[in-house]
Amino acid sequence: MSAGAVLPVGVLPGSTRRVQSRNSGLGALQGLALALVLSMLPLLQAQAADVLRLFNWNNYISQDTLDRFEGVCHCRVLQDYYSDNEEMLAKLAAGATGYDIIVPTGNAVETLIRQEALRPLDRKQLPHFGNLNPDFLKAFFDPGNRYSVPYAYTITLLGYNQTRLDALGLPHDTWALLFEPRYLEKLKGRVTVLDSPRELMAAALRYLGYSANDRDETHWARARDLIIRAKPYWASFSNSSYIKELTLGNIWLAHGYSNDMFVAAQDAQKAGRAFKVGFSTPKEGAVLALDSMVLHKSGPRPDLALRFIDFMLDGHNSAELTNLIGSGNPNAAAMQYITPDIANNRAIFPDSDGVRRLEMLRDLDRLQRRVLNRMWVEIKLR
Amino acid sequence: MRDFQTSGGLLRALHPATLTRWLVSGPPTAFMLLFFLAPSLIMVLASFRFPGAFGGLAPLIGAGRAGEDTGLTLENYQFFFSDWLYAEIFVKSLVVALVSTLTCLVMAYPLALLIARSPKRHRDLMVLLVILPFASNFLIRVYALMILLGPQQALASAVNGLLALFGVAPVNLLFSTFAVIVGMVYVHLPFMVLPLYTNLEKHDPSLLDAAQDLGANGWQRFWRVTFPLSLPGIFSGSALVFIPVLGMFAIPDLLGGTRDILIGNLIKDQFLGTRDWPFGSMLSIMLTLVVLGLAGFAARLGRRDRNEET
Amino acid sequence: MRRSPLLWAVALAVYAFLYIPLVVVVLYSFNDSRLNAEWVGFTLHWYRVLLNDGEMLEAGANSLLIAFVSATFATLLGTMSGIAMHRFKLRALPLLVITPVAMPEILLGVSLLIFFVQVLNFTLGLFSVLIAHITFCVGFVAIVVRARLAGMDESIFEASRDLGASPWQTFRLITFPLILPGVIAGALMAFTLSIDDFVITFFTAGVGVHTLPLQIYSMIKIAVTPEVNAVSTLLMTLTLGMIIVASRFAPDALKGAA
Numbered sequence: 001m002s003a004g005a006v007l008p009v010g011v012l013p014g015s016t017r018r019v020q021s022r023n024s025g026l027g028a029l030q031g032l033a034l035a036l037v038l039s040m041l042p043l044l045q046a047q048a049a050d051v052l053r054l055f056n057w058n059n060y061i062s063q064d065t066l067d068r069f070e071g072v073c074h075c076r077v078l079q080d081y082y083s084d085n086e087e088m089l090a091k092l093a094a095g096a097t098g099y100d101i102i103v104p105t106g107n108a109v110e111t112l113i114r115q116e117a118l119r120p121l122d123r124k125q126l127p128h129f130g131n132l133n134p135d136f137l138k139a140f141f142d143p144g145n146r147y148s149v150p151y152a153y154t155i156t157l158l159g160y161n162q163t164r165l166d167a168l169g170l171p172h173d174t175w176a177l178l179f180e181p182r183y184l185e186k187l188k189g190r191v192t193v194l195d196s197p198r199e200l201m202a203a204a205l206r207y208l209g210y211s212a213n214d215r216d217e218t219h220w221a222r223a224r225d226l227i228i229r230a231k232p233y234w235a236s237f238s239n240s241s242y243i244k245e246l247t248l249g250n251i252w253l254a255h256g257y258s259n260d261m262f263v264a265a266q267d268a269q270k271a272g273r274a275f276k277v278g279f280s281t282p283k284e285g286a287v288l289a290l291d292s293m294v295l296h297k298s299g300p301r302p303d304l305a306l307r308f309i310d311f312m313l314d315g316h317n318s319a320e321l322t323n324l325i326g327s328g329n330p331n332a333a334a335m336q337y338i339t340p341d342i343a344n345n346r347a348i349f350p351d352s353d354g355v356r357r358l359e360m361l362r363d364l365d366r367l368q369r370r371v372l373n374r375m376w377v378e379i380k381l382r
Numbered sequence: 383m384r385d386f387q388t389s390g391g392l393l394r395a396l397h398p399a400t401l402t403r404w405l406v407s408g409p410p411t412a413f414m415l416l417f418f419l420a421p422s423l424i425m426v427l428a429s430f431r432f433p434g435a436f437g438g439l440a441p442l443i444g445a446g447r448a449g450e451d452t453g454l455t456l457e458n459y460q461f462f463f464s465d466w467l468y469a470e471i472f473v474k475s476l477v478v479a480l481v482s483t484l485t486c487l488v489m490a491y492p493l494a495l496l497i498a499r500s501p502k503r504h505r506d507l508m509v510l511l512v513i514l515p516f517a518s519n520f521l522i523r524v525y526a527l528m529i530l531l532g533p534q535q536a537l538a539s540a541v542n543g544l545l546a547l548f549g550v551a552p553v554n555l556l557f558s559t560f561a562v563i564v565g566m567v568y569v570h571l572p573f574m575v576l577p578l579y580t581n582l583e584k585h586d587p588s589l590l591d592a593a594q595d596l597g598a599n600g601w602q603r604f605w606r607v608t609f610p611l612s613l614p615g616i617f618s619g620s621a622l623v624f625i626p627v628l629g630m631f632a633i634p635d636l637l638g639g640t641r642d643i644l645i646g647n648l649i650k651d652q653f654l655g656t657r658d659w660p661f662g663s664m665l666s667i668m669l670t671l672v673v674l675g676l677a678g679f680a681a682r683l684g685r686r687d688r689n690e691e692t
Numbered sequence: 693m694r695r696s697p698l699l700w701a702v703a704l705a706v707y708a709f710l711y712i713p714l715v716v717v718v719l720y721s722f723n724d725s726r727l728n729a730e731w732v733g734f735t736l737h738w739y740r741v742l743l744n745d746g747e748m749l750e751a752g753a754n755s756l757l758i759a760f761v762s763a764t765f766a767t768l769l770g771t772m773s774g775i776a777m778h779r780f781k782l783r784a785l786p787l788l789v790i791t792p793v794a795m796p797e798i799l800l801g802v803s804l805l806i807f808f809v810q811v812l813n814f815t816l817g818l819f820s821v822l823i824a825h826i827t828f829c830v831g832f833v834a835i836v837v838r839a840r841l842a843g844m845d846e847s848i849f850e851a852s853r854d855l856g857a858s859p860w861q862t863f864r865l866i867t868f869p870l871i872l873p874g875v876i877a878g879a880l881m882a883f884t885l886s887i888d889d890f891v892i893t894f895f896t897a898g899v900g901v902h903t904l905p906l907q908i909y910s911m912i913k914i915a916v917t918p919e920v921n922a923v924s925t926l927l928m929t930l931t932l933g934m935i936i937v938a939s940r941f942a943p944d945a946l947k948g949a950a
Binding site for chain 2: 696698699700702703706707709710711712713714716717720730769770772773775776779780782784785788789791792794795796797798799800802803804805806807810811823824826827830834859888890891895904905908909912913920924927928931932
């Protein structure tokens with residue numbers, strides 16, 4: 001018995017009816033469509049000129065910088081966006097090609113290198129490489145920087161409505177806020193966490209005193225239980241809307257990225273809100289995400305890509321991103337251009353003590369991924 | 383089409399009726415075999431295989447990379463059946479689909495009835511008004527609900543004001559199972575109204591007159607005459623709502639809270655999140671089986687219903 | 693119960709349920725605030741943003757192109773299927789053509805994703821989206837065309853044969869003109885389904901090609917500004933305008949061609 005069997009009963013009258021009542025409007029629409037398609041053909045052809053394709057995080061480059069680069073290279077920069085490394089890798093696994101540059105986080109760089117998906121860099125084409133702070137050049141995922149050039153970094157931390165938290169007498173700098181019912185009681189329905197298994201587990205693992213890269217399944221299970229216990233107090237899983245919700249005052253505590261929190265704090269200030277949005281790195285430690293520019297093998301224009309990378313290594317251009325979104329900056333030459341209140345913010349540029357408590361995530365193998373995925377389903381369902 | 387006639391010398395060898403049959407049914411059959419049946423079978427195959435070393439699927443043809451297993455396995459199914467967790471998601475999705483379908487029915491029935499009993503010249507306009515929101519993309523309609531259910535809006539204030547009167551703590555309308563169901567209903571409502579209306583419109587009003595003459599009151603006339611006659615419309619409308627709701631992932635994604643994960647989200651995550659294609663394929667096969675089972679059930683109900691009528 | 697006030701009340705409530713959210717979308721497209729939550733003041737700013745948004749315009753052009761091409765092919769294949777299903781007693785074809793219509797969309801999207809990437813080794817993009825759209829639209833066209841044929845009197849075709857017309861002549865002179873309204877209706881349906889599709893496109897587009905629904909989804913998901921409201925308002929106005937124009941010039945069409 002096929003599913004088709006249900007259809008003749010009802011789809012038929014229903015769907016013909018639907019067509020009949022709309023068709024004339026759409027007849028005209030079809031004519032117009034043709035005209036529009038024809039008129040837009042030149043626009044589509046414009047793509048055939050020099051184009052650099054960038055696969056980047058959303059809002060991760062300043063429009064001014066882009067405009068200047070387009071002017072210098074006489075080319076167009078086209079961007080596609082992702083909001084999660086897993087999503088980016090999944091899209092590449094699903095056959096996405098044609099990207100000259102991708103800006104993945106360390107663990108995803110590691111995966112891409114192991115996949116042999118990246119093109120080695122021609123260091124001769126990157127005269128500004130020396131601008132980089134040497135501290136960021138010995139990362140686990142690409143020790144000799146054969147493939148990757150550090151772009152910017154963020155810390156996964158807590159953003160909060162400072163006015164509310166102070167009024168409630170709550171601390172700012174501990175994951176306990178996110179996981180301990182005694183704090184959460186006062187925040188019920190006002191908390192969001194990242195919709196990312198790795199990030200949320202990392203926060204829970206750090207809070208429990210384990211490494212964010214702990215592979216012990218019993219530790220994972222403890223982290224899962226901690227999350228499930230706290231979940232009833234949370235409003236939603238959110239990877240980006242927390243920026244807006246913090247600004248509006250709907251959400252008082254959000255687990256998210258330092259650069260997003262910076263934007264939320266700025267927006268709240270600009271909108272003249274009666275409260276202040278703040279953010280700080282929990283004392284138990286957190287995840288540091290170092291995003292690097294890499295050349296994807298499928299990209300047709302490595303020449304333009306290298307020019308772009310060198311352009312971004314310029315201190316002034318690199319600082320522009322930091323000033324716009326409040327991301328950490330691995331470029332020593334950029335520091336002089338960065339506004340002091342960002343440069344002095346320890347939740348954006350941690351001091352050496354803070355750096356010791358930060359960890360970069362490592363990639364999981366397929367069995368670990370499946371176990372984590374199952375735990376994630378459990379977390380979502382309970 | 384001149385070729386058709388001039389090349390007749392060659393084609394006369396075939397019986398013309400057979401030839402026409404092949405010419406007409408051949409191209410669509412070939413297309414659907416290639417782009418519907420073949421992918422479906424590949425998906426069945428994929429559900430018995432291992433993921434690739436870096437996610438996705440181990441290559442179907444030829445040797446994989448080092449450490450990649452290209453054999454067949456029941457591992458994916460074992461993982462599914464190893465405990466109740468995944469079955470629970472299916473049950474949950476079925477419940478959400480059922481509630482959404484019933485809500486649609488309760489809302490659509492009076493409307494369809496009213497349209498069917500309105501003067502002929504008004505009916506087209508009334509139907510058009512049901513369809514018109516369909517002219518906007520479903521994501522736009524979901525987005526509209528996101529605004530409307532947001533905590534700043536009058537609706538949330540009104541509901542929470544009312545709850546406060548009874549001493550109940552304020553609730554979030556958005557990002558909740560409630561929002562997911564409202565979204566499902568909002569997006570699928572016309573699918574319920576239209577088949578119901580097409581069915582109700584065909585009813586012979588003299589039946590109701592007869593019932594009235596026999597002394598049936600308004601409610602009895604509805605329950606004994608109109609409702610049984612409209613069952614085929616109810617079944618088809620329900621199928622048109624239930625099945626799409628079952629596979630939906632965008633609505634829980636955008637409107638759901640911390641508990642709202644449905645089969646669709648789970649499948650989507652396997653392909654665009656955790657890169658576990660074999661497990662995703664297995665889940666898709668399970669969903670297919672559920673839908674086929676339901677369709678068979680609905681068809682049987684419909685047939686029994688028709689037999690009773692005759 | 694016939695047309696009682698209760699019936700009217702429920703019906704009006706349902707109409708309100710259908711329209712109030714859309715009105716809110718339109719209203720907020722003129723709101724002078726990035727945040728889409730409370731009314732601040734009137735502005736046309738978001739429409740200017742929209743008209744300068746190259747990606748959005750490109751996505752619109754892609755959507756139209758895809759809808760146009762896939763509707764054309766789906767209509768051709770769907771009409772053939774509809775005729776074949778009506779004329780010949782076929783087992784396989786109805787199953788092949790109609791099952792995709794009845795299944796949740798995600799299943800078709802996912803299976804085509806595996807097929808394109810793993811078997812055909814395709815780069816996902818315009819072409820894979822076109823194939824996917826044709827695949828799920830064929831069934832709708834076939835259903836409409838078959839319904840049209842089913843409602844016809846067989847004796848016309850017999851008369852045509854008796855008068856010595858070849859099968860081709862019968863088709864060209866009798867069958868085709870009769871089913872034309874069904875074919876047109878099917879084509880329009882395919883066009884609408886294609887231009888509106890999100891789920892199947894989501895899986896088969898990779899990242900190479902943007903369509904309007906994909907663009908709207910990522911805006912809602914990642915960065916909501918009232919630009920989304922502006923694009924929604926424009927799209928709704930366009931469709932509404934079409935329907936009004938059509939009802940002016942071809943009122944019969946609105947009542948249904950069949």
